Amino acid sequence: MAAQSLREQFDNLLGTLNPGSIFGLDIGSHSIKVCEISGSPGKVKVERFGVFTLSEAAIVEDEIQKPSEIIEGISFAIKQSNIKSKVACIGLYGPNTMTKRLNTPDGTKEEIEDHVLWEAEQYITFGADDSKIDFFILGENEVGGKDTLVAAAKNDLIENFLELVKGAKLKAKVVDLNVIALSNLFEEVAKDNIDEFSSGTLLLDFGAQTTKVVIYKRGGPIFTKEIPIGGGLITEEIQRQMGVSYEEAEDLKTTPDENGNFPEEIFNIINSQLDQQIAEIKKNINFYVTQGSAEKVHYCFVTGGSSLLPGLVDKLAAVTGVPVERLDVFSSISVDERKVGRNLDQLAAISTVAIGLALRKFN
Numbered sequence: 001m002a003a004q005s006l007r008e009q010f011d012n013l014l015g016t017l018n019p020g021s022i023f024g025l026d027i028g029s030h031s032i033k034v035c036e037i038s039g040s041p042g043k044v045k046v047e048r049f050g051v052f053t054l055s056e057a058a059i060v061e062d063e064i065q066k067p068s069e070i071i072e073g074i075s076f077a078i079k080q081s082n083i084k085s086k087v088a089c090i091g092l093y094g095p096n097t098m099t100k101r102l103n104t105p106d107g108t109k110e111e112i113e114d115h116v117l118w119e120a121e122q123y124i125t126f127g128a129d130d131s132k133i134d135f136f137i138l139g140e141n142e143v144g145g146k147d148t149l150v151a152a153a154k155n156d157l158i159e160n161f162l163e164l165v166k167g168a169k170l171k172a173k174v175v176d177l178n179v180i181a182l183s184n185l186f187e188e189v190a191k192d193n194i195d196e197f198s199s200g201t202l203l204l205d206f207g208a209q210t211t212k213v214v215i216y217k218r219g220g221p222i223f224t225k226e227i228p229i230g231g232g233l234i235t236e237e238i239q240r241q242m243g244v245s246y247e248e249a250e251d252l253k254t255t256p257d258e259n260g261n262f263p264e265e266i267f268n269i270i271n272s273q274l275d276q277q278i279a280e281i282k283k284n285i286n287f288y289v290t291q292g293s294a295e296k297v298h299y300c301f302v303t304g305g306s307s308l309l310p311g312l313v314d315k316l317a318a319v320t321g322v323p324v325e326r327l328d329v330f331s332s333i334s335v336d337e338r339k340v341g342r343n344l345d346q347l348a349a350i351s352t353v354a355i356g357l358a359l360r361k362f363n
């Protein structure tokens with residue numbers, strides 16, 4: 001197969017469209033988010049944002065269980081947001097996606113590409129031959145080579161997601177990975193201090209079905225992983241213990257009283273589930289938070305809907321030993337609250353991947 005990047009393939013497929021019109025489409029397991037931005041790198045504004053909450057188990061892992069609901073959901077979110085563009089950058093995730101940071105020998109883009117493809121067989125566990133592979137040269141490294149970030153996704157997965165996009169009468173101009181979108185968004189938000197954060201920062205996206213881990217270091221992600229835990233397990237536990245429906249349990253989990261407190265039973269479930277989840281995360285990131293590790297991180301930022309759970313930030317700070325903060329997306333990306341019409345803390349938490357995908361209009 002002729003080596004062709006994901007981006008080139010889609011460019012060829014769709015012809016040259018005006019990149020300015022691309023919007024971000026994050027098909028999450030709990031909700032679909034769409035986002036359109038304006039401005040330029042370093043000066044980004046969220047113009048439009050829409051969200052559609054899916055029913056229980058519409059997507060399980062990366063399996064599309066309820067395609068018609070998802071297609072309707074995409075159309076609903078677009079209509080709600082007033083996005084006029086028909087060209088999306090979509091984000092993929094799950095076990096049939098991967099990233100790897102390589103040290104490639106210095107050389108032309110073609111030589112680096114050869115190197116990436118040559119090694120691909122070794123590290124793409126779901127089969128390099130059945131995958132699309134893309135790479136980004138991050139820059140020179142200390143050992144005289146180039147830091148190169150490789151991203152791959154299995155063809156079947158790409159096709160399944162493109163079917164959804166087509167079903168919603170849209171086109172996909174760029175196909176990205178959610179973990180890379182997260183890293184790109186972080187760079188945009190943290191641009192004023194990016195050199196400092198480049199010494200090692202842990203980004204965690206607490207979603208519904210998975211928690212996405214990105215270790216950002218030396219100008220890009222050096223490690224990405226999805227851990228199969230998230231807020232959905234807490235909802236399930238509330239359903240089980242309280243004998244309520246999925247919707248009722250979601251409501252109980254996300255709606256504290258006017259003072260921000262939860263009924264004791266609900267709080268106890270959240271608390272014990274969170275302890276278990278954070279212990280699981282700790283196992284996965286141990287190498288990066290251990291004193292003396294050469295790859296130690298110095299900061300941690302959390303995002304995703306489940307990052308709003310009470311106690312999460314403090315518990316995480318206690319187990320990692322590094323300062324933990326919610327990623328304050330709107331500290332450096334502007335937004336017109338009247339236009340997007342929702343609580344900004346909630347919006348910041350759920351919109352990161354969609355904004356990160358929308359950023360691809362700039363390149």
Ligand SMILES: Nc1ncnc2c1ncn2[C@@H]1O[C@H](COP(=O)(O)OP(=O)(O)OP(=O)(O)O)[C@@H](O)[C@H]1O
Binds near residue numbers: 206210230304350
């Ligand atoms: N205010 C809140 N407090 C606690 N949990 C919340 C809150 N808002 C949303 N959640 C939870 O966050 C999760 C949804 O977050 P998010 O939108 O980031 O997930 P997703 O992107 O759809 O899922 P995934 O990334 O796992 O595919 C759900 O489990 C939801 O119950």
Ligand SMILES: [Mg+2]
Binds near residue numbers: 029208304353
């Ligand atoms: Mg998500």
